[in-house]
Amino acid sequence: DAMVIQNPRYQVTQFGKPVTLSCSQTLNHNVMYWYQQKSSQAPKLLFHYYDKDFNNEADTPDNFQSRRPNTSFCFLDIRSPGLGDAAMYLCATSRAAQNTEAFFGQGTRLTVV
Amino acid sequence: AQSVTQPDIHITVSEGASLELRCNYSYGATPYLFWYVQSPGQGLQLLLKYFSGDTLVQGIKGFEAEFKRSQSSFNLRKPSVHWSDAAEYFCAVTRRGSTLGRLYFGRGTQLTVWP
Numbered sequence: 588d589a590m591v592i593q594n595p596r597y598q599v600t601q602f603g604k605p606v607t608l609s610c611s612q613t614l615n616h617n618v619m620y621w622y623q624q625k626s627s628q629a630p631k632l633l634f635h636y637y638d639k640d641f642n643n644e645a646d647t648p649d650n651f652q653s654r655r656p657n658t659s660f661c662f663l664d665i666r667s668p669g670l671g672d673a674a675m676y677l678c679a680t681s682r683a684a685q686n687t688e689a690f691f692g693q694g695t696r697l698t699v700v
Numbered sequence: 701a702q703s704v705t706q707p708d709i710h711i712t713v714s715e716g717a718s719l720e721l722r723c724n725y726s727y728g729a730t731p732y733l734f735w736y737v738q739s740p741g742q743g744l745q746l747l748l749k750y751f752s753g754d755t756l757v758q759g760i761k762g763f764e765a766e767f768k769r770s771q772s773s774f775n776l777r778k779p780s781v782h783w784s785d786a787a788e789y790f791c792a793v794t795r796r797g798s799t800l801g802r803l804y805f806g807r808g809t810q811l812t813v814w815p
Contacts, residue, residue, distance in 0.1 A: 591743075593743075618799045618801055620801045620802070627808075628807065628808075629704075629790060629805035629806060629807050629808055630744070630790070630803075630805050631805075632802060632803065632804075635799070635801065635802060637799065677743055677744065679744075679801045680801065681799055681800045681801035683799055687800060688734065688746050688749055688800050688801075689746075689800055689801030689803065690746075691736075691743035691744040691745070692743050693741075693742055693743040694741075694742070694743050696741070
């Protein structure tokens, strides 16, 4: 059974048109993460939520925002997608207690046209 | 600043051959260490992890990795590769005491398996 679910799997958006990606989890983990993975590159952490506390990575562009309305759901909002934002976006979760590794969703492939 | 180096971008092996994927890290202190695998169009699956203790760790799918502090390395090995092992492999680290999903990844090694 899928534990970290990302919707949609594939998303096409127009240049400059806001887009939202969704992540839900059934693990009841209190930490949720968003990664960006461009073609043939390593995943790069954008930000994470520790419970309701939002933690932005220093080099994450302002164009990227996130919301976490409850424990189970987390959203990634891209306010004005550019061609350079085309990537796979990965959601992950973990429990803050030590020795609990991260579980990843299958990702959303974003195409910007 | 932390960094993770996977020197081999692409490795090709024959089915049944042994495999070693290299990973070196640069960090202020010994971090937690991970290997993840990613099949095309899929998310990341954890193969194994090292926190402390025995420096040879066993993972899923017959993989193992050895932590060598003196070399700042965490190389992944498998004695006999199967065609289904073809995928991209990422080494990752996180700071001790950090949440375990706050990962810094290497650039990845693409594994091709010949029949």
